[in-house]
Amino acid sequence: MTTKTIGIIGGGQLGRMLAMAAARLNFETVILEPQAGCPAAQVANRQIIAAYDDPEGLAELAAVCDVVTYEFENVPVEAAENLARVVAVYPPPRALEMAQDRLTEKRFLNDCGIPTARFHAIDSQVDLEAALVDFGGQGVLKTRRLGYDGKGQRVFRSNGDSAVGGYAALGSVPLILESFIPFEREISIIAARGLDGTVACYDAAENVHRAGILHTSTLPARLSPVADLAASRAAKKLLTALDYVGVIGIEFFALSDGSLIVNEMAPRVHNSGHWTEAACIISQFEQHIRAVAGLPLGNPARHSDCVMQNLIGDDILSVPQWLKRDNVLVHLYGKTEARAGRKMGHVTELLQPSGEGYAGKKPG
Known part of the structure; x- marks a missing residue:
């Protein structure tokens, strides 16, 4: 090496x-x-x-x-x-550019043939009001830059939700209004691409958020084989278009008709992939190191079903109870002060062998 x-x-x-x-x-x-x-x-x-x-x-x-x-x-x-x-x-700076602006990101995904929610650029209160009319009074207003964990957002659920002052309330900065998506569940794919162009995708995780922060990721996700394949194909298409090297996290909305649309991408290792350190031989973290160092990608196969749960704020007080369980991996982050909304660690509970072994998941 x-x-x-x-x-x-x-x-x-x-x-x-x-x-x-x-x-x-x-x-x-x-x-x-x-x-x-x-x-x-x-x-x-x-x-x-x-x-x-x-x-x-x-x-x-x-x-x-x-x-x-x-x-x-x-x-x-x-x-x-x-x-x-x-x-x-690695990943290349172009991936940062795409991910840092939600409008740029959505346009890039659509240019790649990857579906997203409908959207409008919002640069004034007039833009906001016109876009809400187009979306029937519903939508999710977001800052285009620097929002995470539910911050910098406002949801409009019906025509009865007043838009007055909505632009100023989020700082009078460039915004994006996304159409409201009546999704059944949220899933994510962790994928990696090596220097040689090899791509490896982990199994899809089903995610539950609380107050805009990831609470649990469960494997396997409730997805049809067709939807599961569509998620992996979208990941491969995106990684190739960016000439990407490293691990990426891609969040999807699963709709009632079985289709998927992309919510957002994160050009880095991702919270919803923490389960891989307990349920896979090669974690997302090792996979990323392998990729950026020019080493062969590892097999992303899952050997066990599992549930990963974030420890947020005072959840850290539950660690002694988690440590008593023999099927749980506890990972703490070295943070000395527990604050509301702060991720202090996570736990991954192994449920049962996946039954899939390692066949069919090798990088390719």
Whole structure:
């Protein structure tokens, strides 16, 4: 292996789990993160304390690393592009550009032939009112940039919901109104693409959110074989179009007619893929490290059915009870302060063998 040191921009729990996976494969990791003693730095070889767009910090990261990746999608695109001129950066900065703006993302997905909800760009109160008329008074208004875990959103469920002040209420910034989707369930696909173009898809997870934050991911998802295949094909199409390298998370809405539409993509390892560390030989974190380091992708097959549950805020107090159970993997994130809405860890409960073995899931 020629890659020896992997840089990770971002020091949260995803960076922490990437660093742990890298260490198992004999890679060193360097974290770029402005917060000293962050969760990722607790398990990495080194931390560069600098802002994500700090030129000196990025130059230092490039000088000591063979390849650089990131743990969240709000890394400044210009910083990633400048970094990519001197060191390999995966996933490619273009994926960041697509994911950071919901309007750009939706248009790109549609250009790839991947269906999404209908949408309108909203740049004024007049735009909002006209778009709501087009959508029959229903829709989900979102900030185009920087929203996550349900933040920066407002739902209009009927003509009776007043739009007055709706544009200003979300900051008078560029917005997008998406048509309201009466979906039956939310699912996600974790997929990876290697440097050689090989693609590997994990099984679809069925997700439940509370207050806009992922609560559980359950395997297997209640999907027809046709829908399951459609999700994998959409993932492969998207990865190829982006000339992607690394792991991606893609969220879908499953409709009553059995069809799927994409909600959003995340160009990184994803919360709804945490189950893979307990129910697969190769976790999403190892898969990502393999991809960015130019190693062969691993088999994404699931050996067990499972339920992953996030530990949010005071849920951390339940850890002693989870530890008493012999079919549960507990993973804590090294955070000392439990706050409302803060992800403190997760648990994955293995339910039974999947019955699928490892046939049919090898990368290809």
